[in-house]
Amino acid sequence: MLQAVTEPRSETADAVRESHLAGFRCMLRARLLDDKMAALYRAGKIHGGVFLGRGQEALSAATGWSLAKTDIFAPLIRDTAGRLAFGEPVLDAVRTYLGSAHGPMRGRDGNVHRGNPRAGLLPMISHLGAMVSVVNGMLFARRLKRVTGTVGAACLGDGATSTGAFHEALNQAAVEKLPLVLVVANNQYAYSTPTSRQFACADLADKAAGYGVEAHGVDGTDLTACLATMARAVGRARAGGGPQLVVAQLLRLCGHGEHDDASYIDPRQKDSPLGRDCLKVAREYLLGQGWVQPGLLDGWRDEAVREIEEAVAQAQREPAPDPFAEEWTALSTEHLIEGQE
Amino acid sequence: MSLTYLDAIREAQAHALRDDPRVFIYGQDVGEFGGAFKVTRNLAREFPGRVVDAPISEDAIVGLAVGAAIEGLRPIVEMQFADFSSVGFNQIVNQAATLFWRTTVPCPITVRLPFGGTSGGGPFHSQSPEAIYAHYPGIIVVTPATVEDAYAMLLEAVAIDDPVIFCEHKLLYRHLKAEKLPTEALPIGKARIAREGRDLTVVAYSAMVQDALEAAAGLATEGWEIEVVDLRSIKPLDTDTVIASVARTGRLLCVGEAWPWGGVTAEVVARVMTEGFGLLDAPPQRLNAKDTPVPFHPNLWAAHRPTVRSIAAAARKLLRK
Numbered sequence: 263m264l265q266a267v268t269e270p271r272s273e274t275a276d277a278v279r280e281s282h283l284a285g286f287r288c289m290l291r292a293r294l295l296d297d298k299m300a301a302l303y304r305a306g307k308i309h310g311g312v313f314l315g316r317g318q319e320a321l322s323a324a325t326g327w328s329l330a331k332t333d334i335f336a337p338l339i340r341d342t343a344g345r346l347a348f349g350e351p352v353l354d355a356v357r358t359y360l361g362s363a364h365g366p367m368r369g370r371d372g373n374v375h376r377g378n379p380r381a382g383l384l385p386m387i388s389h390l391g392a393m394v395s396v397v398n399g400m401l402f403a404r405r406l407k408r409v410t411g412t413v414g415a416a417c418l419g420d421g422a423t424s425t426g427a428f429h430e431a432l433n434q435a436a437v438e439k440l441p442l443v444l445v446v447a448n449n450q451y452a453y454s455t456p457t458s459r460q461f462a463c464a465d466l467a468d469k470a471a472g473y474g475v476e477a478h479g480v481d482g483t484d485l486t487a488c489l490a491t492m493a494r495a496v497g498r499a500r501a502g503g504g505p506q507l508v509v510a511q512l513l514r515l516c517g518h519g520e521h522d523d524a525s526y527i528d529p530r531q532k533d534s535p536l537g538r539d540c541l542k543v544a545r546e547y548l549l550g551q552g553w554v555q556p557g558l559l560d561g562w563r564d565e566a567v568r569e570i571e572e573a574v575a576q577a578q579r580e581p582a583p584d585p586f587a588e589e590w591t592a593l594s595t596e597h598l599i600e601g602q603e
Numbered sequence: 604m605s606l607t608y609l610d611a612i613r614e615a616q617a618h619a620l621r622d623d624p625r626v627f628i629y630g631q632d633v634g635e636f637g638g639a640f641k642v643t644r645n646l647a648r649e650f651p652g653r654v655v656d657a658p659i660s661e662d663a664i665v666g667l668a669v670g671a672a673i674e675g676l677r678p679i680v681e682m683q684f685a686d687f688s689s690v691g692f693n694q695i696v697n698q699a700a701t702l703f704w705r706t707t708v709p710c711p712i713t714v715r716l717p718f719g720g721t722s723g724g725g726p727f728h729s730q731s732p733e734a735i736y737a738h739y740p741g742i743i744v745v746t747p748a749t750v751e752d753a754y755a756m757l758l759e760a761v762a763i764d765d766p767v768i769f770c771e772h773k774l775l776y777r778h779l780k781a782e783k784l785p786t787e788a789l790p791i792g793k794a795r796i797a798r799e800g801r802d803l804t805v806v807a808y809s810a811m812v813q814d815a816l817e818a819a820a821g822l823a824t825e826g827w828e829i830e831v832v833d834l835r836s837i838k839p840l841d842t843d844t845v846i847a848s849v850a851r852t853g854r855l856l857c858v859g860e861a862w863p864w865g866g867v868t869a870e871v872v873a874r875v876m877t878e879g880f881g882l883l884d885a886p887p888q889r890l891n892a893k894d895t896p897v898p899f900h901p902n903l904w905a906a907h908r909p910t911v912r913s914i915a916a917a918a919r920k921l922l923r924k
Contacts, residue, residue, distance in 0.1 A: 399670020
């Protein structure tokens, strides 16, 4: 069922180029997919919220790309890019947003609350920090089963670092020396709350020392830095170095959800290096390195748009969940369902 | 040889660990120390690496169990006291209980809650939170009242593909004894007629079954034949057995050690009223703990929860109606 370890990607020049191209492509597809979901939301075609990863694509893509397919990934709400990099089909995202009965959540949960645990992709519950100990449990189980070489990555925002669940899970991972990579996107706001009302330490990465885990700070607007940092952190975890805490500095370039105009974001932050659009930075870097020509990038964009439009068209043709066909039970054990024999 | 309720739970865990390599135990002090109540005594030595001490982190303890269940294992979590499960509440009701419904991936975790009052336990070591967990969809809640059930139901709980809250009463740990472990048992979901009678039905669960039986024995000397129904599991709740009993007796007294607002006794009464109203010869009654935190001092503690005496008194009153 579970495959053997994948070797850490070597950092040859070719590998660096390859990871940049793959990472950028995931960022681009994620931005376009997010934009499409936002447009559908504004058109009233999406029930419930829409949550974008605008400004976090470099970190997210690097996280997904740094993992092997046999690893474990617990993305959070701004990880469209990481999900794509880890292998989540665009169609899964679109079906979940549009409420298709054929989607992975079958209309039972929506938007970013999707996943496929059997493929190592965990669907988040809304309670922040709660997925981290679940990743710990999967890693713990693999150790008991003598499956070696697995890494588990869990994504959080700055706000989630204030929860008890974060503390308990990071401490637990440290005690058990689990190969957990905790990726914190410090995007400066938890919904509307600025970091000054969230924590009082100088840098969230400083918290690592208190748990006895290794810390990695990174500029979250820079794909190159994110790829290198994530490769290092995942490599350290895979090599037996225990939990790794990655803290990326960036700015959320959108509201908490599409219902939120984010008027509380300080304009000075938008004009600061934190407010750089990581997608533009990465595009310029790729062109500057001579790794791609503009025409190729246009081709990638066209291809991604086509993929997304096809997924939307398909999901829109699919049936919605049927309350009369729904199995109204939360139990898997049939004889224990009340009213059934 | 005689075995206690506590021995039965320990033996069931040893049995599960021996028979199924997917089983492991995780909780505070469960390892070398053998648990606060010694329910995991010697298991760490017998099953190296599979009886694991956890930090004092109830949220992360349950979270880890859920993750392990996703990977196909069958974790048994020991909460040191049921009261502390409030700290792991989120993982139980939002993560574990919803996992199968959301993803089709089952969540076979067993969370053992040493629950119920003991004299001197006080407000934070005596609680009976079973109804809170039963309220949430996706969770099985069992409340064994006998040594045999403690053993058989724990083994069954571990084999069930859904999260099970296993409420083991601390008062029964060392008081309740049996000669041998059962080889067969009623399945979870079936209530048991613990004593047959024709005048009044007392529905109880966990330690209150023992008190109800004692009260029934006392009332028998007064000429009353009291039927005692042991619910065994509160979710699923075996309404059929309760209603069949009420059909025989026409009178219902429902006894629980938990607080009076809502809860198991209210659920039982509501079901009998809606499904068996015509069977009743008198309004059904409930007997619960008082609506305060559980007190520390033995005088207060003994008056806080239903007792053999208060059960008998409530039964007499109902028999006169």
